[in-house]
Amino acid sequence: MADDNALNAQWLQPIDTFMAYLRHEKQYSAHTLSQYRTQLLQAAHYFAPNATDWLAVSSEQIRRYSMHLRGKQYNPRSINLKLSCIRSLYKYLKAKHSPNSAFTNPGDTIRGPKFDKPLPKNLDVDQMAQLLSINDDDILAIRDKAMMELMYSSGLRISELVNVNIGDIRDGEIRVLGKGNKERIIPVGGKALQALERWLLLRSQFSSEGEMAVFLSKRKQRISIRHVRERMKEWGIKQGISTPIHPHKLRHSFASHMLESSGDLRAIQEMLGHTSLSATQVYTHLDFQHLAKVYDQAHPRAKKRPSKED
Numbered sequence: 576m577a578d579d580n581a582l583n584a585q586w587l588q589p590i591d592t593f594m595a596y597l598r599h600e601k602q603y604s605a606h607t608l609s610q611y612r613t614q615l616l617q618a619a620h621y622f623a624p625n626a627t628d629w630l631a632v633s634s635e636q637i638r639r640y641s642m643h644l645r646g647k648q649y650n651p652r653s654i655n656l657k658l659s660c661i662r663s664l665y666k667y668l669k670a671k672h673s674p675n676s677a678f679t680n681p682g683d684t685i686r687g688p689k690f691d692k693p694l695p696k697n698l699d700v701d702q703m704a705q706l707l708s709i710n711d712d713d714i715l716a717i718r719d720k721a722m723m724e725l726m727y728s729s730g731l732r733i734s735e736l737v738n739v740n741i742g743d744i745r746d747g748e749i750r751v752l753g754k755g756n757k758e759r760i761i762p763v764g765g766k767a768l769q770a771l772e773r774w775l776l777l778r779s780q781f782s783s784e785g786e787m788a789v790f791l792s793k794r795k796q797r798i799s800i801r802h803v804r805e806r807m808k809e810w811g812i813k814q815g816i817s818t819p820i821h822p823h824k825l826r827h828s829f830a831s832h833m834l835e836s837s838g839d840l841r842a843i844q845e846m847l848g849h850t851s852l853s854a855t856q857v858y859t860h861l862d863f864q865h866l867a868k869v870y871d872q873a874h875p876r877a878k879k880r881p882s883k884e885d
Contacts, residue, residue: 585628586619593667602756604734604800614660629668634681637661641685655687697827698816703727706814707766714777715793719806721767721774722790722798725749726822728767730829730847733800733822740787744771753848761846 594612597603603611619629621640626632637658644654662682669678698706707727709720726736735751743750749763763771771789781791788797803822811820818824826847833843 582616582619582623586623589629589664589668590615590619592671593664596667596671602752602754606800610656611660611663614657615664618657618661629664630678632681634684637682637685641687645688651688658682658685658687697824697831698818698820700832702816702818703828703832706811706816706820708814709810714780715806717770717777718774718781718790719810721770722803723807723810723825724767724770725763726825727829728764729761730826730833730843731761732826732848733803736822737788737790737798737800737803739789741789742787744789751848757848759845759848 590612593615594608597608597611618640621643622629622632622636625636641654641658644657649657662680662685665680665682669680707720707723709716711717722736725731725739726733729749729751731739731749731751732753735753738752739749744763747763747768748760750758750760752758775789778789778791781793781795783795786795786797790798790803792798792802807820807822807825811818830843830847833846837843
C-alpha cells in the first residue's frame with residue numbers, strides 16, 4: 576500500500592473521526608479498530624485518483640473496487656470485510672454529518688462474493704475436562720485455570736475476561752460489560768468459583784495498591800489479551816489437546832454445550848450478549864451436527880448422509 580501521506584485531509588479526516596467514534600462510543604477493541612483503519616486506507620488509495628473525497632465516490636466505483644479485489648485474488652471473506660468497512664463508514668458519515676440530506680450510502684447496493692461461513696469450532700465435553708484438569712500448585716497455573724474455568728463457565732469474550740474487576744463477581748454471578756458497553760449478569764459455575772477462590776487467595780502476590788483487576792500478570796498490572804492467548808495456547812499443548820486452544824474456542828464450547836443440554840436458544844443469546852438471535856443460531860447447526868453424528872453411529876438402519884457436494 577502507498578504511504579498514507581499521499582492521501583489528503585479530505586480522505587484521512589473522515590477515517591480519523593470514524594475511528595474516534597468506534598473507539599469511544601462503540602467501545603471497539605484495538606484489534607477491530609486496526610482492521611477498520613487498514614481496510615479504509617486501502618480503499619481510499621484506490622478511490623483517490625478518481626474522486627476528490629469520500630462523498631464523491633459512486634456506487635459504480637465501489638463495484639469496480641470489488642472487482643479489482645477479486646482480480647487481486649483476495650478471498651471472498653476478505654472482500655466482504657473490506658466492503659463492510661466501507662458501508663459502515665458511509666453510514667457514520669450519513670448519521671453524523673448529513674442526516675437530513677439526500678446523500679445515500681453508495682455501498683448499500685454492493686454485495687461481495689458469496690462464501691460459506693465456517694461453523695465455530697469447539698471442544699467436546701471430554702476435551703474440555705482434559706484441558707481444565709490442571710493440578711499444578713504454581714501460582715501462574717492457578718491463575719490460568721481460574722481464567723479458563725471462568726471463560727468456559729460463563730461464555731465470556733476475551734475482552735470481558737481481562738476487564739473483570741474485584742467486585743464484579745458476587746453471589747455466584749458475574750457482571751460484565753460487553754460490546755457497545757452493554758452490561759449483563761451471567762451465572763458462574765461451581766468449578767469456576769472454586770478456581771477463582773483459590774486464585775484470589777494468591778492474587779496479592781501480583782497486585783499493586785489500588786489495582787482492581789481480577790487477573791494480573793507478574794508485572795503487577797491487568798493481564799493483556801495477548802498474554803491470555805499465549806497462555807491458553809501453551810496449556811492446550813501441555814494438556815495434550817489435539818486442536819489449538821484459543822480463548823474464543825472456550826466461548827464456543829460454552830455455547831454449544833449449553834445448547835446440547837438445554838435447547839434454550841434465547842437464554843444462551845442473553846448469556847453470550849448477542850444483540851440478535853441470528854448470531855446465536857449458528858450453534859443450532861453445531862448441535863444438529865452432533866446429533867446427526869450420534870444417530871449415524873448408533874442407529875442400526877442409519878445410512879451415510881449425503882454431503883453438500885453430493
